[in-house]
Amino acid sequence: MPSKPPVVRSRLDQTLDRANCDVVLIVDDVPDNLSVLHDALDESGYTVLLATHGEAALQRAEQALPDIVLLDAMMPGMDGFDVARRLKASPRTAHIPIIFMTGLTETEYLVAALESGGVDYVTKPIKPKEVLARMQVHLAGARERRQARNALDAFGYASITVRVHDGKLMWQTPLARALLMRYYASEAPHTPEAVCQWLRRNAADVAAGKLSGEPPRLSIEQGPKRLTFRLHQHIGDSEGGGDWLIIMQEVSDESVMDAIALSFKLTPREAEVLYWVVKGKINRDIGDILGSSPMTVKKHLERVFVKLGVETRTAAAGMAMARIRQLHPQFEA
Structure with a gap:
């Protein structure tokens, strides 16, 4: 008795539980191929998305950002090579590993699969255990890279x-x-x-x-x-x-400004002015940055000189820099 095609349920409107399972997008225009892979992957705990043509594959990949794509090389209309190239051309989907599924074993087709963005290929007729084994290899690497990128963002x-x-x-x-x-x-x-x-x-x-x-x-x-x-x-x-x-x-460097203010008993605006003096800005530039006139900046700077007990910009900048280096060694003037 032939296996029944899977009931295609759209999961794009649901929350994909990536903490507990990986999301796989299968792209194939043959329902029997989809059925075999869907059942094997679903039983293995994967969240499975399906597409029967190239445009649907691109749309689902863009929306769901699957962890891996199983892609039929030869499909009517947009073939798998074109789908792969477009996935790799998009910043949102370029990182997703693609495993080609192909009945063509000639070297030129296998090379085309890799050159268009595939990381691996399996030959038809599809053997689910082989597909699962290949997926595990590439998902492990993709998972590590994703975790590394997320960790970078978190820090x-x-x-x-x-x-x-x-x-x-x-x-x-x-x-x-x-x-x-x-x-x-x-x-x-x-x-x-x-x-x-x-x-x-x-x-x-x-x-x-x-x-x-x-x-x-x-x-x-x-x-x-x-x-x-x-x-x-x-x-x-x-x-x-x-x-x-x-x-x-x-x-x-807002924490640097706070440190300047506390160290020299300056107002927040006086600390800002001194900060930009340390950065080598002239009064006109500081006025543009702070949204005030050069004359107002000059008055703030005069009060800074009094509080620091100095008479020149160079001396004020030197005192401020010495204190900043003590509290924030990584500061770049």
Whole structure:
């Protein structure tokens, strides 16, 4: 008696319990193939999503962000190779491992599967135990990378992956998305031009062996906060520069201002003025930052001189810097 096709229940409107099981998207236009895999994976504790054509696969992957995709290579309309390329082109889905399912064993098709973004392949007729074994290998790696990215976000370190040759932002963590929007008003797949230039310059120096230590970091200031970028890891082959994992961190110097105020018995506004003097800003620039006139800044600074017992900006900055270094050794002037 032939097996019955599975009842396709949409789980996209439900909460996917990722803490207890992995989510698998199966893409195949043959109901019998879906049935066999669905039953095997469901019995093994996976949450299973189904798609019977390329457009549905892309839509479900974008909405549900599965942990892994089992993808039929040959389908009418949009084939599996095109689906894989589009999944890898989207920052939201580029990180998802893809295992191709194919009845074609010729080398050119297997190479095409890997070149379009697949990490592995299984041949038809499908053997569920083989599929489960292959999935476990790639899910373990994906799970570790996901946990690492989540941990980075939790500790305030955002991460992005950027392709060197065209500057395309391949994927980003939620914190990275928020920071890029706040500092650059930029969204994936576009990487801010300043970041692209910094990446290409340093990636070229790394490739040429010109750097013995860590490449210089990129920093952008926004008031008392600044966003820093550092090259963390080269990913993939070196053709065209490859991809780079970049770690971002936002640092706030508001605690430095509080320390200045307490140390020298300054008002909050006087502490802000002294902070920007330490940063090398002139009165006009400080006025622009604080939304006041250069004359008002000058009056605040005169009161700072009295409280510190100094007569010049240089002396005031020197006293403040010495105290800041004691309390915040990581501070960058």
